Amino acid sequence: KAGVTQTPRYLIKTRGQQVTLSCSPISGHRSVSWYQQTPGQGLQFLFEYFSETQRNKGNFPGRFSGRQFSNSRSEMNVSTLELGDSALYLCASSLEGGKYGYTFGSGTRLTVV
């Protein structure tokens, strides 16, 4: 079965711009989570959507937002980009979350200049 697909793979944006990242989960998975990975902070949780509803939220500013569509595909948006937003953004999908575990995508590498 197809894995978790994230697009685009690479992005270069200018400070102050906004960006939208996309994630297509494994077919049948209803939970989609987003993480930010940086060398200094490791993997930090952004938010999780389950059946189109935000179920969990991490400790990120309101510039970071997301949504999930009826087909479980998810998007995250970052507005007013800052240099510190440069990171690998990972999407993970799960049947229902919890003990079922999560399958990760390859990520979107965002560089803010």
Add this chain to the structure above:
Amino acid sequence: AQSVSQHNHHVILSEAASLELGCNYSYGGTVNLFWYVQYPGQHLQLLLKYFSGDPLVKGIKGFEAEFIKSKFSFNLRKPSVQWSDTAEYFCAVNSGYSTLTFGKGTMLLVSP
């Protein structure tokens, strides 16, 4: 709030050496525990997970982990590492349907 501590940030081993990576978590209730691996340039892959039953869990590629509830630990082991095991290893925990909390990761370098 849950937290995960991985004791070693970097580990260097020779091929055929035994591996043990430490992971401790802080949460008093029922937990689900995971080990993920990230090979250079690749995405995170699940090595193994524990949520109930036998506390000794076997995963892919010869890895295993032991859940010791009294020590809040979930250490990863492999009897004999290979050069291809060079990667970053992440321990993670959640409870119920809460999100995964990750440790900072341990970079393992295996020299041939």
